[in-house]
Amino acid sequence: MDQQLNEYLQKNRDSYLKQMIDFLSIPSISSDSTHRADVRHAADWLANNLSDGGLEHVSIMETEGHPVVYADYLHDTSKPTVLCYGHYDVQPVDPIDKWTTDPFKPEIKDNIIYGRGTSDDKGQVFMLAKMAETILAVKGDLPVNIKFLFEGEEEIGSAHLDAFVDQHIDLLKADVLLVSDTTMIGLNEPAVCYGLRGLCGLEVRLHGAKGDLHSGVYGGAVQNTLHAMVALMASLHEKSGKIAIESFYDDVAPLSADEKKTCDELSNDTALMQELHVNALVGEPDYSTVARIWARPTVEINGLFGGFEGEGLKTVIPSTATAKITCRLVPDQDPAVIGALMKRHLQKHLPAGVTLDVQLLDHAEPFAMPLNHPTLKAAGKALKDAFETEPIFSRQGGSVPIVNTFHNKLGTAPVLMGFGLDTENFHAPNEHFHLANYDRGLRALISFLYALPETM
Amino acid sequence: MDQQLNEYLQKNRDSYLKQMIDFLSIPSISSDSTHRADVRHAADWLANNLSDGGLEHVSIMETEGHPVVYADYLHDTSKPTVLCYGHYDVQPVDPIDKWTTDPFKPEIKDNIIYGRGTSDDKGQVFMLAKMAETILAVKGDLPVNIKFLFEGEEEIGSAHLDAFVDQHIDLLKADVLLVSDTTMIGLNEPAVCYGLRGLCGLEVRLHGAKGDLHSGVYGGAVQNTLHAMVALMASLHEKSGKIAIESFYDDVAPLSADEKKTCDELSNDTALMQELHVNALVGEPDYSTVARIWARPTVEINGLFGGFEGEGLKTVIPSTATAKITCRLVPDQDPAVIGALMKRHLQKHLPAGVTLDVQLLDHAEPFAMPLNHPTLKAAGKALKDAFETEPIFSRQGGSVPIVNTFHNKLGTAPVLMGFGLDTENFHAPNEHFHLANYDRGLRALISFLYALPETM
Numbered sequence: 001m002d003q004q005l006n007e008y009l010q011k012n013r014d015s016y017l018k019q020m021i022d023f024l025s026i027p028s029i030s031s032d033s034t035h036r037a038d039v040r041h042a043a044d045w046l047a048n049n050l051s052d053g054g055l056e057h058v059s060i061m062e063t064e065g066h067p068v069v070y071a072d073y074l075h076d077t078s079k080p081t082v083l084c085y086g087h088y089d090v091q092p093v094d095p096i097d098k099w100t101t102d103p104f105k106p107e108i109k110d111n112i113i114y115g116r117g118t119s120d121d122k123g124q125v126f127m128l129a130k131m132a133e134t135i136l137a138v139k140g141d142l143p144v145n146i147k148f149l150f151e152g153e154e155e156i157g158s159a160h161l162d163a164f165v166d167q168h169i170d171l172l173k174a175d176v177l178l179v180s181d182t183t184m185i186g187l188n189e190p191a192v193c194y195g196l197r198g199l200c201g202l203e204v205r206l207h208g209a210k211g212d213l214h215s216g217v218y219g220g221a222v223q224n225t226l227h228a229m230v231a232l233m234a235s236l237h238e239k240s241g242k243i244a245i246e247s248f249y250d251d252v253a254p255l256s257a258d259e260k261k262t263c264d265e266l267s268n269d270t271a272l273m274q275e276l277h278v279n280a281l282v283g284e285p286d287y288s289t290v291a292r293i294w295a296r297p298t299v300e301i302n303g304l305f306g307g308f309e310g311e312g313l314k315t316v317i318p319s320t321a322t323a324k325i326t327c328r329l330v331p332d333q334d335p336a337v338i339g340a341l342m343k344r345h346l347q348k349h350l351p352a353g354v355t356l357d358v359q360l361l362d363h364a365e366p367f368a369m370p371l372n373h374p375t376l377k378a379a380g381k382a383l384k385d386a387f388e389t390e391p392i393f394s395r396q397g398g399s400v401p402i403v404n405t406f407h408n409k410l411g412t413a414p415v416l417m418g419f420g421l422d423t424e425n426f427h428a429p430n431e432h433f434h435l436a437n438y439d440r441g442l443r444a445l446i447s448f449l450y451a452l453p454e455t456m
Numbered sequence: 457m458d459q460q461l462n463e464y465l466q467k468n469r470d471s472y473l474k475q476m477i478d479f480l481s482i483p484s485i486s487s488d489s490t491h492r493a494d495v496r497h498a499a500d501w502l503a504n505n506l507s508d509g510g511l512e513h514v515s516i517m518e519t520e521g522h523p524v525v526y527a528d529y530l531h532d533t534s535k536p537t538v539l540c541y542g543h544y545d546v547q548p549v550d551p552i553d554k555w556t557t558d559p560f561k562p563e564i565k566d567n568i569i570y571g572r573g574t575s576d577d578k579g580q581v582f583m584l585a586k587m588a589e590t591i592l593a594v595k596g597d598l599p600v601n602i603k604f605l606f607e608g609e610e611e612i613g614s615a616h617l618d619a620f621v622d623q624h625i626d627l628l629k630a631d632v633l634l635v636s637d638t639t640m641i642g643l644n645e646p647a648v649c650y651g652l653r654g655l656c657g658l659e660v661r662l663h664g665a666k667g668d669l670h671s672g673v674y675g676g677a678v679q680n681t682l683h684a685m686v687a688l689m690a691s692l693h694e695k696s697g698k699i700a701i702e703s704f705y706d707d708v709a710p711l712s713a714d715e716k717k718t719c720d721e722l723s724n725d726t727a728l729m730q731e732l733h734v735n736a737l738v739g740e741p742d743y744s745t746v747a748r749i750w751a752r753p754t755v756e757i758n759g760l761f762g763g764f765e766g767e768g769l770k771t772v773i774p775s776t777a778t779a780k781i782t783c784r785l786v787p788d789q790d791p792a793v794i795g796a797l798m799k800r801h802l803q804k805h806l807p808a809g810v811t812l813d814v815q816l817l818d819h820a821e822p823f824a825m826p827l828n829h830p831t832l833k834a835a836g837k838a839l840k841d842a843f844e845t846e847p848i849f850s851r852q853g854g855s856v857p858i859v860n861t862f863h864n865k866l867g868t869a870p871v872l873m874g875f876g877l878d879t880e881n882f883h884a885p886n887e888h889f890h891l892a893n894y895d896r897g898l899r900a901l902i903s904f905l906y907a908l909p910e911t912m
Contacts, residue, residue: 157768183673197672201769209732211554211885215756216653216854217639217878219784220748221728223738226757227693234690237683272677277666280808282679292676300671301682302772303763308780310487312613313657313817315782315854316758316883324764326771328675352736361769398672398771422673 001385001443002450008138009442017108017435019049020126023088024106024115028122030066030089030156039066039152042088046125046150047071053133055148061168063160066152070171073132074145080456081145082449083174083412085402086125086181087154090117091427098429111435118433120426124180124419125150127438131445143450147174151402154181157362158401165405175413176375176452177406180445182418185266185392187434190383190444192376193416195294195368195395196403198329200338201361204346206232206321206354212307213317223353225321226306233323235349236299241283243299245345248338253331253368255295262392263291275423294395298328299342326362328397335363364401367414375413378451383417386444417448457841457899458906464594465898473564473891475505476582479544480562480571484578486522486545487612495522495608498544502581502606503527509589511604517624519616522608526627529588530601536912537601538905539630539868541858542581542637543610546573547883554885567891574889576882580636580875581606583894587901599906603630607858610637613818614857621861631869632831632908633862636901638852638874641722643890646839646900648832649872651750651851652859654785654822656794660802661813662688662777668763669773679809681777682762689779691805692755697739699755701801704794709787709824711751718848719747731879750851754784755798782818784853791819820857823870831869834907839873842900873904 028042029035043060046069051058055071066089074081093103093116101107106115117123128148135142149172151161165172182193208225209218238244255263267288269281283292292298306321308314327338339360350356369376371393383391396416406412419441425431484498485491499516502525507514511527522545530537549559549572557563562571573579584604591598605628607617621628638649664681665674694700711719723744725737739748748754762777764770783794795816806812825832827849839847852872862868875897881887 199771201771203769209734211881212883213732214854214878214883215754215758215782216784216852218732218749219754219756219853220739220752221737221745222732222734223736224756226689226760230686230689230757230760231693231695233682233686237687239687276669276674276678278664278678278809279811280679281677282807282809283676289677293674296676298671298676300675300680300771300773301686301763302671302770303765303774304682304686304777305761305765307757307759309759309761309778312487313659313780313782314758314883315655315657315756317756318759321760322765324769326671326769328672351738353734353738355735396672397675398670427670428667 001447004138005134005446008134016130020123021106023049023126024117024122025104027104028089028117028152029092030153031092039089043067043069043152046088046129050129050148053129054136055132063164065160068152068164069150070148072147073136073142075141076145079144080175080452081147081173082176082178082452083147083149083172083406084128084178085149086128086179087121087151088125089152089155090122091120091155095429100430108435112432113435114430114432116431118431119420119424120431121154121181123433123438127419127442127445128180130442131449135446135449143453147172161402162405165409169409173410175456177403177412177414179400179403179414179416180418181400182396182416183420183422184418184437185394186421187436188387188389190387190389190391191394192379192383192391193394193396193418194371194376195331196366196400196416197397198333198335198366199362199364199399200327200329200335200342201363202325202339202342203359203361204323204325205357207357208319208354209317210319212319215315215317218317222317223351224317225354226318228351228354229304229306229321229323231351232346232349233301233304240285242285243297245299245341247341248297251332251334251337252297255291259295260291263294264288266290293397295330297330297333300326300328302326329366331366331368333366335365339363364399365404367403367407368395369414373413374455375415375452378455379415379417379448381451382444382447385447386440417444457903460594461590461902464590472586476579477562479505479582480573480578481560483560484545484573484608485548486609487548495545499523499525499608502544502585506585506604509585510592511588519620521616524608524620525604525606527604528602529592529598531597532601535600536632536908537603537630538632538634538908539603539605539628539862540584540634541605542584542635543577543607544581545608545611546578547576547611551885556886564891568888569891570886570888572887574887575876575880576887577610577637579889579894583875583898583901584636586898587905591902591905600908603628617858618861621865625865629866631912633859633868633870635856635859635870635872636874637856638872639876639878640874640893641848641850643877643892644843644845646843646845646847647850648835648839648847649850649852649874650827650832651787651824652822652856652872653853654789654791655818655820655855656783656785656791656798657817657819658781658795658798659815659817660779660781662810663813664775664810665773666775668775671771671773674773678773679807680773681810682774684807684810685760685762685777685779687807688802688805689757689760696741698741699753701755701797703797704753707788707790707793708753711747715751716747719750720744722746749853751786753786753789756782756784758782785822787822787824789822791821795819820855821860823859823863824851825870829869830911831871831908834911835871835873835904837907838900838904841903842896873900
């Protein structure tokens with residue numbers, strides 16, 4: 001990496017971290033309406049910081065929910081344009097008693113920063129801002145054109161982002177979408193993510209008798225919606241762990257031998273079992289753990305409830321039961337097709353004495369880029385420079401709906417280069433972020449902007 | 457029935473109903489600690505009412521939970537002694553929005569009284585009190601010795617009643633136990649119940665990973681406790697509806713040909729399906745609906761929950777899942793044996809990757825009296841007099857644990873002569889009680905006290 005840039009980063013490390021702590025101290029919890037002003041405050045803070053860093057056209061743009069922060073630096077139409085995406089909102093902090101530090105008073109211990117949003121995603125949003133600021137401060141210009149789109153509703157499903165993109169399609173046009181909201185393989189094990197699982201969410205409701213019944217008076221004669229529900233839900237999987245829904249795997253693209261090898265090598269079942277405190281791992285047979293997470297679909301029951309939940313017993317036959325399900329999808333599965341297959345299966349296996357109501361909820365298409373795409377090469381080179389090791393071309397099991405939005409609407413090639421770790425407790429108490437990854441990650445992001453024009 | 461008694465009942469009908477409405481207006485919900493004072497208030501009200509009605513030794517007797525209301529009238533040791541049992545506590549009222557009247561402002565419409573506790577069991581407790589009061593007012597004496605034992609914890613499993621009976625075994629000695637907490641076959645179809653199902657309750661908890669996991673990051677690799685739970689719960693029944701637990705049916709006494717005939721004749725599946733708004737009835741094959749409810753055991757899931765229950769989706773893999781189960785038992789099943797069989801089954805069918813925690817909760821032995829017992833004959837005669845039709849000798853699918861307590865500890869012959877209807881929504885919104893059954897039932901209770909000395 002360029003000596004001047006490196007020196008500037010070293011000289012300004014403390015000042016940057018102080019700013020990051022300022023940003024993290026704002027409790028921008030998007031799901032909690034009592035924090036509405038805090039979310040706005042975080043947007044203001046970010047806009048000012050981008051402005052101070054030399055970015056132009058900085059603006060807070062309204063949506064029907066929390067605002068979007070936009071900024072750009074567009075000085076040479078012959079250069080590629082990079083659209084940087086991240087989110088400045090954070091998850092709630094419950095259960096607060098499980099935190100060992102105040103979630104909104106970030107603390108640094110042993111080169112790890114603790115606090116809500118450190119890794120997901122304010123810490124990484126801050127890195128994207130500092131990537132541009134550093135180059136502008138040192139060089140007075142950028143090797144690419146750049147646009148920033150930071151949203152405040154990622155943790156509540158990005159409900160208004162699609163509409164925002166539609167309304168501002170010209171403003172957001174770019175060659176590359178750079179997303180820093182994914183994870184590395186491990187400390188000092190950088191990764192470029194080239195694939196994400198999609199999603200098909202549904203809510204299943206069963207209705208039985210007109211109301212809850214006394215299990216003494218009617219038990220043995222009428223369908224219990226929970227009996228029907230457990231039978232129906234148990235029918236979704238074979239005992240082996242394989243999904244039992246007809247045609248579910250039909251469109252699944254097989255893993256290449258190379259991809260399979262990477263997955264198998266990265267699978268460490270013993271370590272994972274220790275990390276999660278479980279005595280066994282389960283899942284689809286014939287695939288390693290990492291292959292199952294990266295490249296195989298799932299049908300996951302996220303919630304199930306019916307009948308009595310209080311202390312002790314209540315002898316009711318519940319009249320309704322509800323299940324919330326998300327299917328994680330892989331290329332080339334189509335969320336709409338999977339939704340239809342799910343509906344057909346549920347109807348076909350519906351036990352007698354109940355009626356079925358299925359609602360399709362969120363969906364996102366799975367995604368995988370060709371491994372030889374030039375942007376992936378630029379990202380690989382940048383990570384190798386910064387981390388001094390070969391990066392892994394990885395997939396991830398989660399969904400980042402924004403990637404699809406941009407790819408489908410704008411044809412933008414995504415680069416998912418994140419610096420969090422799966423063990424950093426995002427969405428949980430004691431979220432944290434390794435500053436070693438922050439330091440090298442920031443260098444990698446800067447290198448990426450220089451590598452990009454060379455490969456495209 | 458005696459003319460004087462009949463006239464007295466007619467003259468005092470309005471005054472009695474006003475008192476009953478007073479009693480029903482007290483929200484004596486035993487399971488809810490915020491209603492502790494209301495439960496006590498109901499006990500006070502009942503004690504005062506018994507006292508005003510001429511009963512003696514009226515007292516509110518403490519237990520470790522809600523108190524027992526006791527009263528007696530013991531004037532002639534040569535006469536048989538009847539111990540009357542009922543409960544003055546009621547079920548919670550949730551879901552409150554499904555009620556069309558205020559559950560604690562009873563309303564009479566078309567000779568039906570609506571409100572929590574009208575049929576289960578405050579309305580019937582009130583009838584027992586008025587049975588004695590009426591005879592004493594008119595005749596100045598009773599044809600039997602009588603004792604009242606009204607508890608305030610029936611709806612929460614009568615946790616302290618066994619200890620209370622042990623402590624007061626002499627006080628409670630009686631020849632006959634009269635329980636008005638069961639139901640008739642239909643309006644104007646009286647019944648004496650000679651058998652009750654027992655109960656074995658348990659709570660099943662599954663524990664998976666150390667906490668809820670992100671279904672994107674881990675989905676496909678680790679056990680989801682809800683997947684394990686639905687598989688485990690689905691294993692409790694065969695597809696036919698038969699219970700799949702090994703040895704579960706071993707001790708079930710078969711129905712006699714006569715009993716089977718009664719059950720078959722009383723089964724009206726079309727009417728039941730209409731009543732419950734279901735398109736099919738399900739249950740153990742080869743038994744009619746009434747036989748399944750009266751004389752066959754069940755394994756019923758009363759509640760099941762785990763993971764996300766809010767609006768929309770949350771992509772978690774839940775780390776715990778809970779099921780609440782009650783088995784209804786028939787002669788000669790033993791709750792302790794069934795509890796052990798359940799535990800063995802659950803352990804044996806436990807899916808990989810989760811741990812199991814089973815807690816045995818309430819239990820009650822099943823019960824059936826010989827059909828030629830003299831008290832059953834006296835009850836039959838009294839019902840025929842009051843309802844002008846032959847009563848049915850029935851069983852019921854519910855449990856009345858007190859029946860066993862007294863039969864086992866005191867050798868007391870139980871007479872289960874209740875006046876509720878299965879359709880009267882006990883434990884549910886819009887509980888009600890037909891006053892036609894109240895009127896005839898009160899007459900039947902009075903007649904029973906006169907018939908008893910003749911048959912014993």
